[in-house]
Amino acid sequence: MGYVRRPYDLNADDVYVDLGEVLDRPVIVKCESFNFAGSVKLKAAVSMVTAAEADGRLRPDSVIVESSSGNLGVALSVVAASRGYGFVCVTDPRSSVQNRRQIEALGGQVIVVTEPDGDHGFLGSRLRRVRHLCENNPDYVWLNQYANEHNWRAHYTTTAPEIVRRVPGLDVLFVGAGTTGTLTGCARYLRDIGHPAQVIAVDSIGSVTFGGLPSPRYIPGLGTGKRPEIVDESVIDDIVMVAELDTIRMCRTLAGAGFLFGGSTSTVLVGAQRWLAANGGPATCAVAISPDLGERYLDTIYNDMWVAEHFGAEFLASLRPGPSEPDVRPGELISPLVGGV
Numbered sequence: 001m002g003y004v005r006r007p008y009d010l011n012a013d014d015v016y017v018d019l020g021e022v023l024d025r026p027v028i029v030k031c032e033s034f035n036f037a038g039s040v041k042l043k044a045a046v047s048m049v050t051a052a053e054a055d056g057r058l059r060p061d062s063v064i065v066e067s068s069s070g071n072l073g074v075a076l077s078v079v080a081a082s083r084g085y086g087f088v089c090v091t092d093p094r095s096s097v098q099n100r101r102q103i104e105a106l107g108g109q110v111i112v113v114t115e116p117d118g119d120h121g122f123l124g125s126r127l128r129r130v131r132h133l134c135e136n137n138p139d140y141v142w143l144n145q146y147a148n149e150h151n152w153r154a155h156y157t158t159t160a161p162e163i164v165r166r167v168p169g170l171d172v173l174f175v176g177a178g179t180t181g182t183l184t185g186c187a188r189y190l191r192d193i194g195h196p197a198q199v200i201a202v203d204s205i206g207s208v209t210f211g212g213l214p215s216p217r218y219i220p221g222l223g224t225g226k227r228p229e230i231v232d233e234s235v236i237d238d239i240v241m242v243a244e245l246d247t248i249r250m251c252r253t254l255a256g257a258g259f260l261f262g263g264s265t266s267t268v269l270v271g272a273q274r275w276l277a278a279n280g281g282p283a284t285c286a287v288a289i290s291p292d293l294g295e296r297y298l299d300t301i302y303n304d305m306w307v308a309e310h311f312g313a314e315f316l317a318s319l320r321p322g323p324s325e326p327d328v329r330p331g332e333l334i335s336p337l338v339g340g341v
């Protein structure tokens with residue numbers, strides 16, 4: 001490889017982790033986190049910005065505006081800084097402080113909405129604020145990751161072909177659903193080339209994407225409070241819904257083996273484990289996509305106080321190998337929550 005000249009030129013597409021020993025089931029994890037934005041969202045960011053430049057929506061004085069709980073915000077701030085655009089990220093109080101700081105360090109502006117919308121929660125409020133900003137600022141361009149075809153196309157042209165090349169015997173692919181860009185792009189590609197692999201969507205309980213009832217969620221990345229326009233159930237074979245308790249348990253188990261993954265990775269792996277237990281065999285060749293690593297969740301998923309505050313001291317104690325008391329003092333400040341895409 002030559003030198004990296006633009007931050008988005010580096011995106012490792014060949015990192016696959018065999019978690020068979022840890023999960024007690026053969027699952028290969030394709031890691032999408034080894035790039036300067038630290039997550040799978042770099043692909044969507046580059047794809048949507050490039051398309052908006054090509055169709056003339058983005059001009060040199062444009063300001064990109066987007067609703068994001070973090071990872072797309074970080075990725076867009078990387079691309080915007082590199083290509084000379086302004087960037088405004090509209091988020092909510094549940095986004096991680098670390099992601100907000102990273103966006104600001106890259107020159108972006110962060111706006112935090114404080115009131116959830118009655119019907120669609122914080123996502124509804126964020127979208128309303130984005131629309132309002134665009135109405136009042138003619139230079140603002142909203143890429144709208146929930147409806148933008150170049151979100152899923154990024155995975156149609158990169159992620160899915162990468163997996164097919166690297167894992168020719170693929171039987172089943174597990175993909176988490178946020179905007180469903182990764183899911184829809186990968187599933188459409190496999191269908192279009194006539195690949196026999198099944199595609200299983202994994203989502204968080206409390207998400208409305210596949211018609212479930214909304215309920216509070218604290219772990220960002222997967223799930224929505226408003227069905228994304230780009231979701232396409234016709235190309236997926238099954239859906240597994242996972243509780244956040246199981247996500248946290250899986251994160252801690254993987255960390256115990258030295259793999260510090262983000263929450264959505266663990267959600268997908270819980271879904272994979274369950275689905276394979278019911279439908280897989282010893283020779284089933286399974287791949288799961290990992291959107292990011294765990295260092296951006298040190299104040300939440302990997303923080304005992306946060307876990308105790310949101311899921312209970314009893315649950316926290318159940319995560320520990322021996323009998324012990326959670327290290328939580330009543331009323332102690334817990335870092336802000338994260339949640340949604």
Ligand SMILES: Cc1ncc(COP(=O)(O)O)c(C=O)c1O
Nearest residue numbers: 071178179180181182221264291
């Ligand atoms: C950590 C994490 N996991 C999963 C996803 C879901 O990806 P997609 O929006 O392609 O469905 C996101 C999206 O922001 C994410 O940040």
